[in-house]
Amino acid sequence: MYDPTVARLTYRALLGRRRAAILFALPALLVAIAFAVRVLTGSDDQVASDVLGGFAIATMVPLIGVIAGTGAIGPEIDDGSIVYLLAKPVKRPTIIFTKLIVAIAVTMVFSALPTLIAGLILNGNGQQIAVAYTIAALVASIAYSALFLLLGTVSRHAVVFGLVYALVWEALFGTLVPGARTLSVQQWSLAVAEKVGGAGAITSDVGLPTATVLLVAVTVVATWYAGQKLRTLKLAGDE
Template sequence: MYDPTVARLTYRALLGRRRALILFLLPALLILIAIAVRALTGVDDKVAADLLGGFALATMVPLIGVIAGTGAIGPEIDDGSIVYLLSKPVKRPTIIMTKLTVAIAVTMAFSAIPTLIAGFILNGNGQQIAVAYTIAALVASIAYSALFLLLGTVSRHAVVFGLVYALIWESLFGSLVSGAKTLSVQQWALSLAEKVAGEGYVDATVGLPTAAVLLTVVTVGATVYAGQKLRRLTLAGEE
């Protein structure tokens, strides 16, 4: 379920000059903030957890997920160039799985790696905080990529809807409405971070078993539905 040609084209689209600049911006900002905080406060486990949870996991990871997930397929559908890909002898589920794999890889590279680096800058992985949030970023990258890839297949406004979910639903409603936290990829990922670092430094509102089930359901469900939507796209002359 992986096509090297589709992967190469998708990487080229995601890592073009404009998108690459945006993808590098947030990780660079995180690392710069980590350096400044370390210089000002020294080693502080609580400060490290707050920065990695409040900026890296809550803001950087979902935004990069939006860029990578929607950008893996959305622009091709919007400008109609997807018809050239669909006309090739490549199964449509293979196209979705390949694009999802690329989106996950890009999201992980631009979110989990900077999170680990920032964590070591802040406190040298004291209390396993750097590793805990890196694991959370890795897991969140998978769910966000699947969710936003689905948005890219069903809507021409996928980026807008992705930003609404990431910045308004998860960050705003997720912090104000307790019930909204249950439907938050961020909170599901935090449950894994809490397992590694402990409750004193990570506060997740969703239990680990529930989080694991929801992460699996969302990732698999979004991928399957995206494949179905792509199957329904017909080319001129198809019956």
Template sequence: MSTVSLYHPTVARLTYRGLLGRRRAVVLFALPALLLVLSAAVRAFTGADDDTAVNVLGGFALATMVPLVGVVAGTGAIGPEIDDGSVVYLLAKPVPRTTVVLTKLVVAIGVSVAFTALPTLLAGFLLNGNSQQIAVAYAAAAAAASVAYSALFLLLGVVTRHAVVAGLVYALVWESLFGNLIPGARTLSVQQWALSLAQHLAADGVITSDVRLPVAVTLLAVVTVAATAYAVRRMKSLTLAGEE
């Protein structure tokens, strides 16, 4: 019995090229650059301060930059190919559709983590030198959130032609607005789940989350697996011309 590969180098190379060789690359580079410039400016004007570091890393890096990068990487990994119809050429190749989705997810996760976790770590060191493990905590949270966001937004790229708009609405309205203002909505927020991990890694009392760590880790895993599984299912349902 044949096994399904989890990664296809050619599909990965084409996906990387699509993400980093188009206008999406501008957003991918601009957001981390803005975070680093902001962090350097804040450090220059206010000095090293733990509360300021938490506000910048939590308010901009985790709440804004991470979901926006996730939208760009997740939807951009597959959405454009479906929109312009070029996905039919990919699906016509002897590559299992499960492998296509998993490979694109790996690429989306890799790009998201590279453009969120690393800049967040550097920004944390700029802000307060990783005092009380704040930089490491937020970098780990950014990485964890990036995995879930990549799966969610990859799914959006498969199920709708308006994936970017839907992703932005989710990231900016649900995560950033409702997730911060409405207590009940916070428990259903990827940001809050990732924040729970940051709370666990940082010194006591520095970072707070409304979700306990075991629940947060479970929900992050469930959302990632469920979104990936449904994306695979939807890809398998796509038919090519001549197929029955």
């Protein structure tokens, strides 16, 4: 189910000069914000939670997910180079699964690790806040990668739709509209963070059992459907 050649090509595409600059920019900004906040306010659990929840989980993780998820396959479909990959003796579900693994790995490295560093800077991991939000970033990375990989498979405007979802639905509706929070990856990941960090600064409007089921369901269904859509791409000579 995992093809090293597909993985190598996908890593090369995602970590090219242009995308790498964007991928590094957001984590660097988070760490810079953490330093500034620590200097100005000192160690405070609630402030740390506000920064990590408000910027890392609500903004940085979904944006990096958009870059990695859509970039893992979208550009190849847009420019037609995907046909060369599909012509190889590699099963199409294997291609999707491999690209998902790469997208997850890239999203985790560029979101979870900076979240942990920022959390430790902010309050030295008081009440496990840094670890809790890091786990939330790891969990969210999986669901976002699957969701945005699907978008990259079904639409030529995947980046636009991904940004709308990340910035409008997740950051706006997912925060302000109670009913929409149940359908927010951000809230699902925060449910995990709340369990890890304990009661206090971290809260979620979704219960952990519901969040777990929805995280797994979105990941599995999005990956499966992306594989099905890739099957519909026909090459010359296909029956």
